Amino acid sequence: MNKTLKFFLYLIAFAALTILTQIGGIALIMGIIACRYLKFSYNIFVLTITAYLILTFIAVPHIAPIFGRERVKNTNNIRPTNLITILLNRNYVNPQLNELLQQTANKLPSEFELRYLDANFPFIDKFPLLPHLSHNDGKKIDISLVYQSSDGSLTNLKPSRSGYGVFVEPTSLEFNQTNECKKMGYFQYDFPKYLTLGTINSDIGFSSENTRILIQTLLSFEGIEKMFVEKHLVQRMNLKDSRIRFQGCQAVRHDDHLHVQVK
Incomplete structure (x- = not known):
């Protein structure tokens, strides 16, 4: 896939996930980074979902009281x-x-x-x-x-x-x-x-x-x-x-x- 097109697709996905869930865009970035640097080949969708669930049920409840x-x-x-x-x-x-x-x-x-x-x-x-x-x-x-x-x-x-x-x-x-x-x-x-x-x-x-x-x-x-x-x-x-x-x-x-x- 063309790199420019891929970038814009990621950008659209980031915006949509952020608007819908507030933290979904962050989970997407985590998924992209994990997909790039892990030694094994993982599906970026699976990694993003995993990151999102970890953020939603483990990290966010402990950070939210700061706000x-x-x-x-x-x-x-x-x-x-x-x-x-x-x-x-x-x-x-x-x-x-x-x-x-x-x-x-x-x-x-x-x-x-x-x-x-x-x-x-x-x-x-x-x-x-x-x-x-x-x-x-x-x-x-x-x-x-x-x-x-x-x-x-x-x-x-x-x-x-x-x-x-x-x-x-x-x-x-x-x-x-x-x-x-x-x-x-x-x-x-x-x-x-x-x-x-x-x-x-x-x-x-x-x-x-x-x-x-x-x-x-x-x-x-x-x-x-x-x-x-x-x-x-x-x-x-x-x-x-x-x-x-x-x-x-x-x-x-x-x-x-x-x-x-x-x-």
């Missing part, structure tokens, strides 16, 4: 909705938010599981966690809504593989923020519908009662600065708290998850 971040502490009732969140290093928060999640889980009824989605990368404030606009300082995390089985009982299952993109649509009597935003030209507003990675568990439905319990439990802590919830769900669950905000049409709709931010 004021730590992994979300998984417990019996705090779990990621999707393991990709962990594999892509999108599960880092500051200690205050981590403690608040633990306190929330302890305060929730025992049958609840607090399922989280994207949080932040492990390093560097203002480093973007795409496609999110503000998950860049350790203070934010997305949390899944709560659902119920066809018989009305609480379930910890979710309607999409990623945890995003399956919306709780407004009824004809509720305010439709998506229509309003799209009328103003914000066509990205329902973009998460393309990020489901596949819909699943079609027999479950949104639990207004249990999601309200989750939200009220989170808001019982003064450390919460704001929470984004779509307007029709605020209306449906009769939520009244000044910290519940509208995220703006420049963002995306929040009736498939909650956005939580600490001070």
